[in-house]
Structure formats: C-alpha cells, structure tokens
Amino acid sequence: MKSNQRKVRLAVSGLLLAAVVATGIFAYNQDHAKEEQAKAQQEEVKDNLSESTEEPAEDVNTSNADADLPENETAETSPTVTPEVTATPEPTEAPSETPAPEAGQTATDTVLPNLDFNENTVLTAPMSGISGEVLIPYSMDSTVYFPTLDVYKCSPAVVLAAEVDTPVAAVAKSQVVSVEETAETGLTLTMDMGNGYQAVYGQLKDVTLQAGDTVEAGTVIGNISEPTRYYVKEGSNLYFGMTKDGASLDPTEYLALQAE
Structure with missing residues (x-):
C-alpha cells in the first residue's frame, strides 16, 4: 500500500x-x-x-x-523674370495739312501787298482843306529855326499847320510799319509805300491801325492831336516826312501844297 x-x-x-x-x-x-x-x-x-x-x-x-546662386537663393526658388510688355500707343490723328498755294502763287504774293510807289506816283493830300502854311520847312543841307526850342537845326520833315481833330489820310497805298509814341512827334505812324519809300505821320491821335495793316490812298489813318511840348509855339500841326531806303527826302517835291 x-x-x-x-x-x-x-x-x-x-x-x-x-x-x-x-x-x-x-x-x-x-x-x-x-x-x-x-x-x-x-x-x-x-x-x-x-x-x-x-x-x-x-x-x-x-x-x-x-x-553658383547668390546667398539665400536656390535654383528652385530663384524668381522668374517676366519680360515687361510695353503698351503700344494708339495712333493719333494726323495734323491737318495747310493747303498749298495755287499754281503760280508764291508765299510772298500771299503776304505782301502790291506796293509800287515811284517818283511818278501822284500823292494824295494828307489833309483836306490844307492851308498850305509850312510852319517849319524840310532842310537837311542847312539849319532852320524852331520857335518853341529857340534853336536852329536841320529838319528831316515838314511841319504843316492844321486844326486839332482834322482827319489825316494816307498819301498812297501803304502798309503800316510801326505805330509808336515819341516825345517830339507824339503818336507817330510809319508806313511803307513800296520800292524803299516810306511816309512818316506825326502829331496824331485816334489811330486804330496796327503794324502789318494795309490801306489804300486817301484812307483816314488818324486825326490831328494837340501839339507836343516841342511845338507849343508852332501850334497844332501835322509832322510829315518821307524817306527812300532810310535817307530823308523833301516831301514838297512829291506833294503839292495847296492854299485854301
């Protein structure tokens, strides 16, 4: 067990x-x-x-x-430069063309008037009813007496007696060269008659013409003004002179002064 x-x-x-x-x-x-x-x-x-x-x-x-790239730039991150596109300006309207002169016409013909003063040209009287009294004659060969100035000197123009406000007319077809104020002759107008001849009108007022204006013979260009202090004793008058190529001429040889 x-x-x-x-x-x-x-x-x-x-x-x-x-x-x-x-x-x-x-x-x-x-x-x-x-x-x-x-x-x-x-x-x-x-x-x-x-x-x-x-x-x-x-x-x-x-x-x-x-x-090879700059610092902080790589091939993958380098910016791509896009070319700048300049907008093409829209065409502007062409300037209007100045019409050409007609055949046979020159630029001179379109600008300058037909001025043809010569020794045989008959001058128009600068004033109607002119007395013919010459207060101071033209004289460049000898001296003449100036009453207000009380001196003897040469005179390149004639000083004609005239009442204040008497109209003064252009003696020939003319173009205005200048309109100026001087101490001696007051408001004075110089006009080109052509071929080198010029007429000078002094002691004027009420002149409306300007340089470049053209007038026909007998056209009123102004009125007689009060005399300047150079002509107080002579009284109101028209100072009238003529030149040929800048040389003084005797206006009485081209202008018949008639008595009233």
Whole structure:
C-alpha cells in the first residue's frame, strides 16, 4: 500500500518537474525569438538610415547649381523674370495739312501787298482843306529855326499847320510799319509805300491801325492831336516826312501844297 502511494508521488513529481522544465524551455524560446526579432528590426532601421544618407547623382548636380546662386537663393526658388510688355500707343490723328498755294502763287504774293510807289506816283493830300502854311520847312543841307526850342537845326520833315481833330489820310497805298509814341512827334505812324519809300505821320491821335495793316490812298489813318511840348509855339500841326531806303527826302517835291 505504502509502496503504491510512493510510486504515485514520484510519478506526480516527475510530471510536475517535466511541466516546469517544459515551461522554462518554452519561455526561453519565446525570449530568444523576441531578441532575434528585435535585432532584425534594428538591422532594418540601420539599413534604412544608411540608404537615406546617400546622395543620388541628380542631387549632386542640384547642389552644384545652387552653389553658383547668390546667398539665400536656390535654383528652385530663384524668381522668374517676366519680360515687361510695353503698351503700344494708339495712333493719333494726323495734323491737318495747310493747303498749298495755287499754281503760280508764291508765299510772298500771299503776304505782301502790291506796293509800287515811284517818283511818278501822284500823292494824295494828307489833309483836306490844307492851308498850305509850312510852319517849319524840310532842310537837311542847312539849319532852320524852331520857335518853341529857340534853336536852329536841320529838319528831316515838314511841319504843316492844321486844326486839332482834322482827319489825316494816307498819301498812297501803304502798309503800316510801326505805330509808336515819341516825345517830339507824339503818336507817330510809319508806313511803307513800296520800292524803299516810306511816309512818316506825326502829331496824331485816334489811330486804330496796327503794324502789318494795309490801306489804300486817301484812307483816314488818324486825326490831328494837340501839339507836343516841342511845338507849343508852332501850334497844332501835322509832322510829315518821307524817306527812300532810310535817307530823308523833301516831301514838297512829291506833294503839292495847296492854299485854301
């Protein structure tokens, strides 16, 4: 009886020992497998890291290209310059053309009047009802007396007696050269009669003509004014002179002075 119980105990002990050994072996195998798996993962990670650190050939070229660019710029980030497009201006209207003169017509013909004064031209009287009294004669060869100034000197024109407000007319077809105010002859009108001849009218008022205006012979160009301080004693008058190419002429040789 006791012998059988002892065998049973030995058998149970053997089974327990076997179970413990088997459990230990199984646990060992599991731990070993885990270690192997962990090593394999570590190796795989190392392989991936080594591959990622290697630079491919095309990356080397990119790096070289980047080295030639300015600092903080790369080939990929360098801005692209867009060419500026200049807007083409819209065409403007062509200026109107000035019509050309007709055939045979010159610019001179369209601007200058036909002035043809000569020694044979008959002058129109500058004043109607002129008295013919010459207050101061023309004289460039010798001196004559000027009452107001109380001096003797040459006279390049004739000073004709005339009442204030008497109309004064152009002695020939003329073009106005100048209209000016002088201390000696007051409002003075110089007119071109053509061929170098000019007429000078002084002591005037109410002149409306301007330089460039053209008038026919006998056209009223102004009225007699009060005399300037150079002709107080002589009284109101018409200062009338003539020139040829700037040289003084005796107006009495071209103008017949008639008495009333």
